Amino acid sequence: MKKLDKESLENLLFSVNKPYQYAGNEMYSYNKDFESSDVTFAIAFPDKYEVGASNLGHRIIYETLNSIEGCMCDRAYAPDVDCKQQLERQGLFLYGVESKVFLSEFDILGFSLQYELAYPTVLAMLNMSGIPIRNTDREDSHPVILSGGPCTYNPEPLKEFIDGFLIGDGEDILKETVEVFKKAKKLGLKRAEILSELSKIDGMYIPAIHKGAKINKRIFDFSTDSVPRKYPVPFSTSIHDRAVVEIRRGCGRMCRFCQPGHVNLPIRERKAEEIISLTKALVKNTGYDEFSMLSLSSNDYTNIEPVLEELTCFFSDKKVSASLPSQRIDRFNIRLSNLVKDVRKTTITLAPEAGSQRMRDVINKNISREQIVNTTLDCYKNGYDSIKYYFILGLPTETFEDIDEMLELLGGIRYKAKLIKKELDLKQDLKLNCTLSIFVPKPFTPFQWVGQDSLEKITEKIAYIREKSKSLKGVRIKIHEKYISEIEAVLTRGDASLCDYIEALYKKGCYLDAWDENFDKKVWYDTAKECGLSIGGLAQKTFELEETLPWDFINVGIKKDWFVNEYKKAMQSAASVPCEMKCSNCGICSEYKVSKHLDKPYEPVIIEKTHKSLPIKKYRAKITKKGYLKFLSHLDWQNTLVKGLFRSELPVVFTEGFNPIPKISLGSALPIFIESESEFIDFELFGEHSTNEIVEKINSSLDKNARIINIYEITKNTPSLDITTQWARYEIEHLNKNLSNFQDLMYIKDKLTSEDEIFLKKKTKKGIDKLINIKQSVRDVETKDNKLYVTLKTGQNTDIPSIRADHLMNIFYPEKKFNIKRLCLFDENMQVL
Incomplete structure (x- = not known):
């Protein structure tokens, strides 16, 4: 077994920014023994730690694999550019953050494919691990390379690099994969034999074996889900710095541009009681001060209001707030938004997607102009003076008249808001922040055959919007990068001929290109030309309805004829009844012998809290910061201590106002890379507590290298730590x-x-x-x-x-x-x- 020794690790971490990303040892990481495990599995996320560590799917897979007896699962992330350069300079390989074992030593290396522009990064991570990037070049000593995630619904652009693709929900496939490896290692099977055994798993696509065979997606039964109630908590804040609870899988809206809405069917809802229990456990174990109800359509969940009502009441004195993804306009109500802002006021996000009624019918959005206007103005009347909108530019059949209607809609809302401001004597004007993404045709949608608008047409539309919107005061419009959208359209509908292109991009240094500072459009376009490809031609390509598509061998359960029919209805601006309301005969339930599962109505359990007038006590604690904690910045250290305080469940005192924060202060900032036997933190608690109780609860909630070694009560007049x-x-x-x-x-x-x-x-x-x-x-x-x-x-x-x-x-x-x-x-x- 080859791994990073302590001296090499220290030299690396002292050479990079944000070294905590590569140190591991987060609270609730497993740190299982590598050598004594039957199967070793590394899950790799081809993006930065701050993105991957907070991804819910990544967390679920990590917990699922580590819950299997004899399976050791470690994690790896795409190192930032500076760390990548240091690994190369110091002659080191990419490693699992917990075990420090090189990824090439694992039995299985699994990539989560969330975004097409990450494809070159996948190849770079293989190379950084000392693993051949082409699957035909790998030998028995190399790990089997698997991948899952939304991008695997068209696996062809990566088929020459990945050994096996997990299609659909991954929970059960992963468990079966581990069992195959357990048996294979006992029998001493060779690589080809292992792939042959993996090919027998339903939902597993092995390119070397499944040539032309139909691959069924896997559907996970939510009712048997043993959801993780804890997972590794990053020392620093991450992209989604909150406890995330998946309340529903699948969406019945059938929006014609939306791939997740089709491939994740049927609808399966988690029981209200389980959501409440899970949320309480996650918040307690992680120390987050916010939880999110995750779903493609959260306010379509049957019991969204009673669940939020019970949870916000339970967490009110703990100052833990709730958040929801973008809201469905036809299911939105003020009571729901008030529950969400009970602790912290948040921005309301609405997704009309299209500005004209004709275009909303084309995409099967099933909402009216009146609903958009009334929902927005109701929010404004109830204290929300900033609304965020999502629109899509370049949808099939879109005209400049449709764009005019979108701008007129925004102007009309602003005009009515001015009248309301005057009538109700409101202090703030209504601000509308609009994000326009550019339409990308996706596999397994009714628009999968449609070519994207040309760059020239998109450029013309963007210029038109910029000019016409100048007169719209209080409306801010942000438009996604058009070149990235065009490249996405090529990769998402591509075939195996793109493999050489992706390899060429990797060899030219394309890495972490989902980040604006790394994306170089010239490299992507010039490389395509060198490979004999036309980015514009591929993105704008319109497939014939009878044509065999690169992804047709994947069976998501929806009949192709149904997609064709929906496409034809879209071209006639005809809407369809959502699956939520009536069966649309898409075919998935009969194909997989499943059905929509909705939760039963739930009555919230509301416990009235008596607000006693408790004394407030202030404490000063002396605490250590040792070992790998030296790789935390002062802000990361503060974040770690705050989460530890929350996990201790001590009644912390918060500031007042719209955004309450705990009343804590730290001593003089300790620079990164320095350990300490003498850090200090001041904090306030409600009620009477012995110092022994406080020390015991906080120490048990912190990393082993952070220990309170002294604590005493101080007064509010005690000089601050900075002065002392x-x-x-x-x-x-x-x-x-x-x-x-x-x-x-x-x-x-x-x-x-x-x-x-x-x-x-x-x-x-x-x-x-x-x-x-x-x-x-x-x-x-x-x-x-x-x-x-x-x-x-x-x-x-x-x-x-x-x-x-x-x-x-x-x-x-x-x-x-x-x-x-x-x-x-x-x-x-x-x-x-």
Whole structure:
């Protein structure tokens, strides 16, 4: 087994931004033993940690696999560009964040395919792992490469790289995959034999074996779902920094542009009691102060109001807020929005998708202009002065008249809002923030045959909107990048001929291109030309209705004739009745012998809370920050402590107002890469608590390297930590220890004690370099046991400049790395705090 040793890991983490992303050890990570496990499975997310770590599917897979006896599951993410360069520079391979074992050592490496522009990143991650990118080049020693996620509904553009695709819901397929590997390893099966066994799993597409065979998607039975009630909690804030609960899978709206709405059928709802129990457990275990009810159509969930009513009542005194994805206009009501804003006021997001009634009929949106206007104005009357809209530009049959209607709709809403403002004497004008995405035709939708608008036509429409919207005050319009949308259209409907193109993109350095700062359209377009491809021609291609499509061998359960019929109705601007209201005879229920499952009506359990007037006590705790916690920034450290406080379930005091936050304050900021035996946090609690109780509850809710070692009650008049703290004692040693390095420390000691002036270069607020004499900022310098000990000025309100320990070391050895630990803090009288 090959893995990253401790010294190599430290050298890597000291060389990158946001090193916590690559350190692992988050609360509730499993850290199972690699060598004693029957099957080792690494799940890889081809995007940054901050995106992947909060992805619900990623979390579900991680918990599902680690719950299987004998299976060890680790995680990996696409390292940011700086870390990727360091891995290459230091000759290191990509590794699992928990075990630090190289990904090439695992039995299975599974990628989550969420977005087409991540395809070159998948190949880069394989290469960073020392794994051949082409599946035909892999040997028995290499892991089997699997993938799942929404992009696998058309697996052809990646078929020459991925060994197996999981089609549909992955929970059951993963369990069956692990069982295949358990048996295969016992029997000593070769790679080809393992793939043959995997091909027998329903819902598994093995390109090397399934040549022309029909592949059924898998449908997971929600009622048997053992949902994770905890999962790894990132030390820092992530993209979706909240506890996410999936309340419903599948959507019956049948919007004709929407792939998830078709491939995730049938509708399956989780029981209200289970949602409530799950949400309470997740919030308690993770320490998040927000939970989200996730579904393609959350307010279509049968019991959305009673569930939210019960949960918001339960969490009201804990200041835990609720959030919902974009709202269905015809199911939206103010009571629902008021439940969501009970703790924190949020922005209302509505998705009309199209501005004219004709276009809403074309896409089968089934909402009227009147509903859009009335819903928006009702929100405004009830205190929401900012509304976010989602529209799609370039939908099939769209004309400039349709665009005019969209702009007129926005202008009409603003006009009526002005009248309401005057009538009700409201303080704020209504602001409309509109996001326009560009239509991308997707497989398994009635628009799968339709070509995308040309770049020239889209450019003309964008210019038209920009010009016409200038007169719309209070309306802000943001339009997605047109080149990215055109490339998406190519990849999402592509066939196996795109494999060479994707490999060429990877070889040209395309990596993390879903991020604007990394996307280079010239590379994508020039590379296509070199590969004999026309991006515009492929994106605009219109398929014949009788034509065999690259993804036709995947069976999602909906009859192709049904898609054809819906396409024809769209061309006639004719709407269809949603599956929610009446069976549309799409075929999925008969094909898979399943049916729509809706929850029974639920009566919320509301416990009236008595608001006692409890005393408020303020405490100051001394706490350690050791080990891998040194890779957290000050803000990440604060985030970790706040989540720990929430997990302790101590009654924390919050600020008042629309966005309450816990009343806590930390001592002087500790720079990243520095450990500490002496961090401080002030916080307030309701009621009487013994210090032993507080210490026990908080310590059990924090990482093992963060421990309260002293706590005492203070008054509200006690000087703040920033004022009290004046000096800090540090222990310093070289990251890589040897005798010559100790001589470096001796040299620093001699300089600090013998020189009359020691200058540090600092930048002023205006960005001008300034030399500061820090001689008075240094005291009590000594060397002992191959370490340097020094006391440095910190804190505020003094004529002596403060200095950081890492800045001090940079004066003498800017290219070298040091292990630095803060041992203690002193007040102005040099009394230890």
